[in-house]
Amino acid sequence: MRLFSNAMPGRRRLGSGIARHGLRHLLLVLAWIALWCLSALMEYAPHASLWFPPAGLSFAALLVLGWRALPSLIVSCLLATFWVDQLYAMHQSPHELLKAGLAFGLAHCSAYGVGAWALRSALRRRAEITTLTLVPLFLMTACLSALSATLIGILSLEMTGLLAWTELSAIWLPWWIGDMAGVIVLAPLFLAVLSWRYTALSAWLGGLDFQLPHRPSATFIGKLALCLILLSGVTLADAYTRGPDVAFAVFFLIIPLMWIVYTESAFRSALSLALFALTTALWVAGLSLVEQSMTYQFALCVIATSGYFGFAVPALAARNRQLSELAARDPLTGVLTRRAFFDSAEQVHAEARRRASPLALLVLDMDDFKRINDSYGHDVGDQTLILLCHAVLGRMTPQHLFGRFGGDEFLLLMDSDLDAAHMAGARLQHQIGSLRVPGTQQPLSATIGIAELGPEDTLTQAFRRADLALLQAKRSRRRQVDNPPAAANG
Numbered sequence: 001m002r003l004f005s006n007a008m009p010g011r012r013r014l015g016s017g018i019a020r021h022g023l024r025h026l027l028l029v030l031a032w033i034a035l036w037c038l039s040a041l042m043e044y045a046p047h048a049s050l051w052f053p054p055a056g057l058s059f060a061a062l063l064v065l066g067w068r069a070l071p072s073l074i075v076s077c078l079l080a081t082f083w084v085d086q087l088y089a090m091h092q093s094p095h096e097l098l099k100a101g102l103a104f105g106l107a108h109c110s111a112y113g114v115g116a117w118a119l120r121s122a123l124r125r126r127a128e129i130t131t132l133t134l135v136p137l138f139l140m141t142a143c144l145s146a147l148s149a150t151l152i153g154i155l156s157l158e159m160t161g162l163l164a165w166t167e168l169s170a171i172w173l174p175w176w177i178g179d180m181a182g183v184i185v186l187a188p189l190f191l192a193v194l195s196w197r198y199t200a201l202s203a204w205l206g207g208l209d210f211q212l213p214h215r216p217s218a219t220f221i222g223k224l225a226l227c228l229i230l231l232s233g234v235t236l237a238d239a240y241t242r243g244p245d246v247a248f249a250v251f252f253l254i255i256p257l258m259w260i261v262y263t264e265s266a267f268r269s270a271l272s273l274a275l276f277a278l279t280t281a282l283w284v285a286g287l288s289l290v291e292q293s294m295t296y297q298f299a300l301c302v303i304a305t306s307g308y309f310g311f312a313v314p315a316l317a318a319r320n321r322q323l324s325e326l327a328a329r330d331p332l333t334g335v336l337t338r339r340a341f342f343d344s345a346e347q348v349h350a351e352a353r354r355r356a357s358p359l360a361l362l363v364l365d366m367d368d369f370k371r372i373n374d375s376y377g378h379d380v381g382d383q384t385l386i387l388l389c390h391a392v393l394g395r396m397t398p399q400h401l402f403g404r405f406g407g408d409e410f411l412l413l414m415d416s417d418l419d420a421a422h423m424a425g426a427r428l429q430h431q432i433g434s435l436r437v438p439g440t441q442q443p444l445s446a447t448i449g450i451a452e453l454g455p456e457d458t459l460t461q462a463f464r465r466a467d468l469a470l471l472q473a474k475r476s477r478r479r480q481v482d483n484p485p486a487a488a489n490g
Helices: 002-041 053-087 094-124 131-159 165-197 199-204 218-241 246-263 266-286 290-310 312-328 338-355 369-376 378-393 418-433 459-482
Strands: 043-045 359-366 401-406 409-414 446-453
Touching: 002 043, 002 053, 053 094, 053 131, 053 165, 094 131, 131 165, 131 290, 131 312, 165 266, 165 290, 218 246, 218 266, 246 266, 246 290, 266 290, 290 312, 312 338, 338 359, 338 401, 338 409, 338 459, 359 378, 359 418, 359 459, 369 378, 378 401, 378 409, 378 418, 409 418, 418 446, 446 459
Parallel strands: none
Antiparallel strands: 359 409, 359 446, 401 409
């Protein structure tokens, strides 16, 4: 009985895992078939659709799941083949359709599977992945995978009798561009959605954050609506005039779409490109713009490609902000670096000069810091510096600036006159004196030099005076230690 009860949790976990995998494969099949039906509605020639969304889903699934996605994709291709037979009233036997479906499935999955494997391998070999390396790799892989899927797919359909050899020259280019548009436009969106579930995928995204944004969506919806309205105007004008050049106006819509890419999150940008492509395909199919279908196909690929390169702009801006923050902050203590302190202090001084407000510069130096390092080690010395900085930061106001000049010497800029700065310095010395070297009972102490920063002074002049005051205070303290006052006579 005990053995049976111990085995039950393991069986439950096994059953739960099988159920989850089964549900995952079922959802993948249903999504693939739904996208295939969408592409069939937008078909403008036999086996040629304006775009082929299932290709984007196949590529994303194989990139994330690897060959584990193969059974679901093969089943999807089989179902689509039987549906094609009904769609074109070809009346093939079930055996022939099964053979054709397997051939198409293997051709489709092998092309996109090899492409996904190549992209995954290239990304894994890179020590650091950035948007500028990810986007060209993805686009090159998408183009070659779509071309391979087209050539192998056409060959498999011809060998199984579903496609005549005479149709190959007319169908291969629309097939390739349709597949390529499906991968380029939709695969990033599918990857964005999958990254919510497979968090390890984020390491491959080159710094792109596809998490849902917290910003209000009203502005984004307005931008997207403007793009779709302009797109509708272009397609309606094309349908009305039936002129060969009107359709080329769709390329100008790259401007509002890039506006979205530069100002919105990566997820919203990918969603915008997908909705733009979907709206384009629906208008072309609904208005029977067959003559200009290739123009719209190329437009989808070009606009999406430009959009993904545009992803690098927000990513680079975020990277630059991060690097600026790292350059402005001392890596040990987190306070301003020497250069960042003086840059910020110049701005504060200019504003104070304009308002005729007083400023004071304090130079703070920890006493006996070398002895702390020599006695307890540099790790304790580092912790002591961090402790000191926390004590100073705790007494600062938002108007104060605090930075590390170097070693155990720090700078503090206060919006106060000289008397108030001396009082603040005394309070700081008292608070620092209540601290202890981490792991010991040895008290800390610091010496402070103070100088007023007048309207005609420069920061360099004020620093020299404060540093001189610091040196004088240290000499005075040493004289007191070396020559203690004589004890009073009893």
